[in-house]
Amino acid sequence: xxxxxHKESFAGRVYEMAAGGAGQAVFGGASALPLxxxxxxxxxxxLIAYEIQDVFPDDWPDAVSSVYKDVSHDPxxxxxxxxxxxxxxxxxxxxxxxxxxxxxxxPDEAAKTVGSVLDSISVPLIILGSNSIEKDGPVLIAxxxxxxxxxCIIGKAQESNYKTIAAAAMANNHKLxxxxxxxxxxxxxxxxxxxxxxFDKERIVTDPMCSALGYGIEYTxxxxxxxxxxxxxxxxxxxxxxxxxxxxMHTWKVKEAAAPEPDMPLWGAERERGIAWEAVTAAAxxxxxxxMLIMRHPAAVGALEKFIDELFTIxx
Amino acid sequence: xALSGIEIFKLLPKTNCKKCGHPTCLAFAMKLAQxxxxxxxxxxxxxxxxxxxxxxxxxxVRPTALGFGSGAVKMGEETVLFRHEKKFVNPCALAVEVKDxxxxxxxxxxxxxxxxxxxxxxxxxxxxxxxVVTNASDDPAVFEGLVRAVAAKAPDxxxxLSTGDPAxxxxxxxxxADKKPLLYGADxxxxxxxxxxxxxxxxxxGVRAKGPEALSALTEKIRAxxxxxMVIDPGPAxxxxxxxDNTLIRRAAVKKNFKPLGYPVITFAQRDDQMLETLIxxxxxxxxxxxxxxxxxxxxxxxxxFTLRQNIYTDPQAPMQVEQKIYNIGEPSEDAPLIVTTNFSxxxxxxxxxxxxxxxxxxxxxxxxxxxxxxxxxxxxKFTAPRIARFIEESGVGDNLKNRELIIPGYxxxxxxxxxxxLPGWKITVGPREANALPAFLxxxxx
Numbered sequence: 001x002x003x004x005x006h007k008e009s010f011a012g013r014v015y016e017m018a019a020g021g022a023g024q025a026v027f028g029g030a031s032a033l034p035l036x037x038x039x040x041x042x043x044x045x046x047l048i049a050y051e052i053q054d055v056f057p058d059d060w061p062d063a064v065s066s067v068y069k070d071v072s073h074d075p076x077x078x079x080x081x082x083x084x085x086x087x088x089x090x091x092x093x094x095x096x097x098x099x100x101x102x103x104x105x106x107p108d109e110a111a112k113t114v115g116s117v118l119d120s121i122s123v124p125l126i127i128l129g130s131n132s133i134e135k136d137g138p139v140l141i142a143x144x145x146x147x148x149x150x151x152c153i154i155g156k157a158q159e160s161n162y163k164t165i166a167a168a169a170m171a172n173n174h175k176l177x178x179x180x181x182x183x184x185x186x187x188x189x190x191x192x193x194x195x196x197x198x199f200d201k202e203r204i205v206t207d208p209m210c211s212a213l214g215y216g217i218e219y220t221x222x223x224x225x226x227x228x229x230x231x232x233x234x235x236x237x238x239x240x241x242x243x244x245x246x247x248x249m250h251t252w253k254v255k256e257a258a259a260p261e262p263d264m265p266l267w268g269a270e271r272e273r274g275i276a277w278e279a280v281t282a283a284a285x286x287x288x289x290x291x292m293l294i295m296r297h298p299a300a301v302g303a304l305e306k307f308i309d310e311l312f313t314i315x316x
Numbered sequence: 317x318a319l320s321g322i323e324i325f326k327l328l329p330k331t332n333c334k335k336c337g338h339p340t341c342l343a344f345a346m347k348l349a350q351x352x353x354x355x356x357x358x359x360x361x362x363x364x365x366x367x368x369x370x371x372x373x374x375x376x377v378r379p380t381a382l383g384f385g386s387g388a389v390k391m392g393e394e395t396v397l398f399r400h401e402k403k404f405v406n407p408c409a410l411a412v413e414v415k416d417x418x419x420x421x422x423x424x425x426x427x428x429x430x431x432x433x434x435x436x437x438x439x440x441x442x443x444x445x446x447x448v449v450t451n452a453s454d455d456p457a458v459f460e461g462l463v464r465a466v467a468a469k470a471p472d473x474x475x476x477l478s479t480g481d482p483a484x485x486x487x488x489x490x491x492x493a494d495k496k497p498l499l500y501g502a503d504x505x506x507x508x509x510x511x512x513x514x515x516x517x518x519x520x521x522g523v524r525a526k527g528p529e530a531l532s533a534l535t536e537k538i539r540a541x542x543x544x545x546m547v548i549d550p551g552p553a554x555x556x557x558x559x560x561d562n563t564l565i566r567r568a569a570v571k572k573n574f575k576p577l578g579y580p581v582i583t584f585a586q587r588d589d590q591m592l593e594t595l596i597x598x599x600x601x602x603x604x605x606x607x608x609x610x611x612x613x614x615x616x617x618x619x620x621x622f623t624l625r626q627n628i629y630t631d632p633q634a635p636m637q638v639e640q641k642i643y644n645i646g647e648p649s650e651d652a653p654l655i656v657t658t659n660f661s662x663x664x665x666x667x668x669x670x671x672x673x674x675x676x677x678x679x680x681x682x683x684x685x686x687x688x689x690x691x692x693x694x695x696x697x698k699f700t701a702p703r704i705a706r707f708i709e710e711s712g713v714g715d716n717l718k719n720r721e722l723i724i725p726g727y728x729x730x731x732x733x734x735x736x737x738x739l740p741g742w743k744i745t746v747g748p749r750e751a752n753a754l755p756a757f758l759x760x761x762x763x
Contacts, residue, residue, distance in 0.1 A: 268615025
């Protein structure tokens with residue numbers, strides 16, 4: 001009995017998207033299972049964006065905040081450092097300081113930050129709210145206006161606030177991140193709701209909600225796999241949006257990523273452990289279908305880029 | 317592909333005799349197709365049919381053991397490509413390589429790292445499962461010496477003997493054959509001699525060829541030489557080929573029941589860059605390798621890979637659970653807060669993490685709710701006032717407290733009245749809905 005390679009091709013295809021202007025940082029577009037270059041078109045590498053925020057990152061563990069200690073007091077300097085020194089292909093600005101439980105910065109202040117960051121970079125910008133359902137609406141309206149003409153990706157629109165945020169994205173010609181909570185059907189439903197507002201479904205990025213390694217990554221992993229299978233095998237246009245893995249935020253708050261080695265001697269070197277925690281989480285969501293990742297540590301991003309290099313090199 | 321119910325039905329006697337315990341042969345056939353019954357229950361089936369059904373019922377990836385006795389690692393038996401379809405069965409073994417070109421004390425230091433690699437996580441013991449001893453010296457005597465030293469230092473851990481030289485293989489097998497090592501390996505140049513050794517010493521044979529097609533031809537040849545148990549290596553040159561080869565092999569086995577590739581896969585993940593190696597190993601864990609070979613047993617990497625393996629191999633239908641008991645965070649005094657929640661592992665992790673962040677020494681009463689989260693358990697009648705009250709009383713935790721106060725999750729605030737009735741002498745306090753509000757809540761508790 002001879003071996004016959006059982007290759008799978010699909011009618012469905014993930015929408016291809018450019019962050020920023022045309023031709024800038026293109027991602028998505030595959031008509032094959034994640035990274036299955038051997039059996040179908042995977043035209044673009046996954047895009048990794050460096051995460052920065054509008055306030056000093058005193059909520060990040062030292063292992064990662066120390067990398068940015070000279071620039072993180074100023075979001076524009078921080079963004080410039082990521083672009084120029086770390087060769088970031090995109091920047092993700094999280095307006096965490098607007099959260100009512102934190103600095104409670106105003107939409108106007110957020111808009112100024114967005115403006116100064118955009119002035120300091122030429123790579124595409126992703127603009128994220130603070131995940132406050134009430135506050136993200138006004139903050140992202142102001143941010144979207146401040147970024148008009150720069151074709152950003154803004155988010156995250158959720159079931160309870162998507163109308164305001166989608167309208168702000170549409171009015172200012174930005175793309176939109178739609179986030180639902182670890183459920184294939186909720187992800188699909190939110191895409192449908194946003195499309196029904198007249199928002200172009202090919203300008204939506206789906207965030208099925210990331211989780212950290214050891215803290216529910218298996219849920220994210222399987223939801224991503226199922227969304228991608230629906231996009232490809234069922235050719236479902238409401239599931240063909242490229243997917244986002246918001247990795248850094250979820251990984252750097254878990255104990256394993258940041259506990260000092262003297263506290264946890266069985267867990268090994270603190271520096272490598274934190275980087276590995278972020279990189280392995282990112283690799284898992286990549287293998288499950290993420291097209292875009294948001295990450296924090298340059299060494300984790302560096303390892304991912306090498307990993308992606310290998311995944312895009314077929315020799316034999 | 318496994319046989320359909322109708323195909324199986326055609327092979328049965330069609331007498332509807334009910335001796336198998338099912339009303340009709342068709343009903344029995346359907347159970348067989350779902351692998352829920354054994355064909356042995358039918359007393360009247362023909363020998364031919366029994367053989368056909370036996371072959372078809374065999375798991376598409378052959379069950380194979382690495383090592384011996386209680387330390388043996390089960391491999392194979394996988395039935396799906398995606399973990400949401402059905403639980404991945406046997407978590408892959410993580411192995412660390414020692415080469416016989418290393419100075420012996422250096423090699424034994426790595427062996428010691430392996431022996432001390434164990435950690436406990438959610439009630440599971442996680443550790444490096446096996447050691448690969450590689451004959452990089454090309455000298456059988458040197459190889460034999462290191463195998464002897466490793467086996468003496470680590471007598472219970474499964475061994476993988478990596479050599480293409482039958483003389484070196486036999487020298488090593490003479491020492492450790494009773495430990496049922498994996499002999500890796502056979503290739504096109506040495507298949508007959510290696511197969512002979514595998515049969516003579518009754519060990520699993522690792523088989524290597526470039527790509528699934530050449531590999532399947534080689535396993536067929538070796539099977540004809542009398543070797544039943546194999547572990548296969550398609551020799552991928554990089555991550556793209558690991559993903560390609562492992563996917564094509566798993567598909568051939570699971571979707572086509574293609575026996576020549578129905579064996580566990582071994583993948584060598586070593587890279588000069590340790591972080592890249594960690595990601596290559598992650599790919600192997602997620603995508604179908606049964607043995608992943610690493611260059612060392614660094615603790616930071618072990619923790620990440622053990623955790624990923626545990627997560628990927630979790631049953632998607634059965635949430636991870638932690639043990640029901642009172643967990644101390646820090647060193648709680650008799651004034652420390654007592655928080656109750658359910659035993660869904662994520663609930664436990666997130667709540668305990670936030671309590672740790674608060675730096676307020678506390679007790680967390682984790683109650684067995686079959687691994688459900690708070691709201692699900694409440695809705696399912698598992699996390700109710702009478703049950704919580706009984707758990708708290710039986711735990712005896714009240715004896716450690718000066719003031720009997722129990723903090724309940726904000727989502728079940730509705731239970732506070734009933735709980736005060738069921739727990740006389742206790743004060744019930746409603747905590748925050750979300751765990752991330754716990755640090756602020758604990759700091760403002762007035763004590």
